[in-house]
Amino acid sequence: MNHRERILAxxxxxxxxxxxxxxxxxxWYRARLRRGNLPAGLAGLSLREIVExxxxxxxxxxxxxxxxxxxxxxxxxGIGILNHxxxxxxxxxxxxxxxxxxxxxxxxxxYRTPAGCLRTAQVFTEEMLDGGASIPWTSAHAIxxxxxFDTATYIFSHLRVEPRAGAWERRxxxxxxRGIAVAYVIGTASPVHHxxxxxxxxxxxxxxxxxxxxxxxxxxxxxxPYYAAMQEIAAQTGAxxxxxxxxxxxxxxxxxxxxxxxxxxxxxxxxxLHAKGKYLMTHTDGENRRLIPxxxxxxxxxxxxxxxxxxxxxTLEEIRxxxxxxxxxxGGIPSVLLCPDSVNExxxxxxxDRMIERYRHASRFVLGVSDMVTADASWDRLLYITERIQS
Numbered sequence: 001m002n003h004r005e006r007i008l009a010x011x012x013x014x015x016x017x018x019x020x021x022x023x024x025x026x027x028w029y030r031a032r033l034r035r036g037n038l039p040a041g042l043a044g045l046s047l048r049e050i051v052e053x054x055x056x057x058x059x060x061x062x063x064x065x066x067x068x069x070x071x072x073x074x075x076x077x078g079i080g081i082l083n084h085x086x087x088x089x090x091x092x093x094x095x096x097x098x099x100x101x102x103x104x105x106x107x108x109x110x111y112r113t114p115a116g117c118l119r120t121a122q123v124f125t126e127e128m129l130d131g132g133a134s135i136p137w138t139s140a141h142a143i144x145x146x147x148x149f150d151t152a153t154y155i156f157s158h159l160r161v162e163p164r165a166g167a168w169e170r171r172x173x174x175x176x177x178r179g180i181a182v183a184y185v186i187g188t189a190s191p192v193h194h195x196x197x198x199x200x201x202x203x204x205x206x207x208x209x210x211x212x213x214x215x216x217x218x219x220x221x222x223x224x225p226y227y228a229a230m231q232e233i234a235a236q237t238g239a240x241x242x243x244x245x246x247x248x249x250x251x252x253x254x255x256x257x258x259x260x261x262x263x264x265x266x267x268x269x270x271x272x273l274h275a276k277g278k279y280l281m282t283h284t285d286g287e288n289r290r291l292i293p294x295x296x297x298x299x300x301x302x303x304x305x306x307x308x309x310x311x312x313x314x315t316l317e318e319i320r321x322x323x324x325x326x327x328x329x330x331g332g333i334p335s336v337l338l339c340p341d342s343v344n345e346x347x348x349x350x351x352x353d354r355m356i357e358r359y360r361h362a363s364r365f366v367l368g369v370s371d372m373v374t375a376d377a378s379w380d381r382l383l384y385i386t387e388r389i390q391s
Contacts, residue, residue: 246283
């Protein structure tokens with residue numbers, strides 16, 4: 001089997017000839033390029049070429065948001081709107097005067113509308129760039145007071161979502177037989193999740209949900225056609241898997257809140273995809289103990305970037321048992337295991353050897369590093385995992 005066949009077999013609940021091994025290397029690669037310390041023999045190689053050299057699967061799930069077709073492609077990220085060359089859709093704002101200003105590594109975007117003005121600011125710090133980050137830190141959120149909800153409602157009521165011709169196909173050609181090109185919808189599962197994660201600080205959101213829930217409900221209602229359009233376009237691509245939502249945590253997106261605002265959106269999209277013979281992936285990189293039963297009810301097929309102990313409370317065995325052979329894990333290796341300053345060589349090898357021995361012939365498991373291979377990860381440890389899988 002090739003890498004693509006192994007991944008799809010695992011997602012279908014079949015047992016591949018060996019466990020698929022598909023780590024997310026882009027952060028490590030960007031950071032090493034910036035520092036000029038790629039391992040010997042890798043200088044001048046693209047990430048795709050490094051993947052081939054390592055002999056692993058090619059990760060084509062969450063996009064590399066540093067890629068651009070136009071300078072302003074990601075200028076709307078402050079309101080959670082993505083325009084990116086590998087996404088299957090493009091978003092246009094109508095009736096909105098958008099002004100983008102660059103100030104060093106800070107991007108300030110102003111939206112002037114008949115319903116008022118919004119301003120967002122996002123910045124890359126040196127520490128973020130050294131770590132290979134692709135998404136900036138939001139230094140000024142869009143919604144800072146009750147009046148801003150009306151402006152945001154206007155903006156989301158005056159946008160268009162159109163298919164981006166050939167975007168998924170180009171990504172699929174890059175992945176080739178080394179991976180699957182996932183149709184990335186958006187990193188939030190529903191409009192209310194979007195408001196909480198992208199438009200406001202978390203604390204301010206929960207206060208607003210208590211003080212003026214009608215404003216949140218009205219904005220969420222205005223956003224629903226935006227979400228429906230993105231999901232339908234992604235479902236119409238040739239992708240076998242589409243990703244909707246992520247960054248859950250059972251203390252923030254706690255079970256009762258998740259059940260109300262996230263589960264129905266995931267379940268509805270899962271049903272749409274399943275009717276087309278496709279699979280739903282969502283990004284589960286937080287604390288999941290109390291959310292696992294809700295993932296099962298939502299009908300998701302793949303839990304992307306799933307991270308076990310010691311970085312979260314659940315062991316890999318507990319997660320596998322909780323998923324009841326119904327959800328595929330994509331991840332499973334805590335990123336600290338690859339960092340010599342965090343875990344010694346003996347403990348690293350013992351953990352990897354035990355894990356591979358147990359899951360070498362398992363279904364519903366695509367091995368990766370959660371959330372990503374970090375800048376200080378050891379190349380030799382990546383090689384060791386590859387060699388153990390292939391032996």
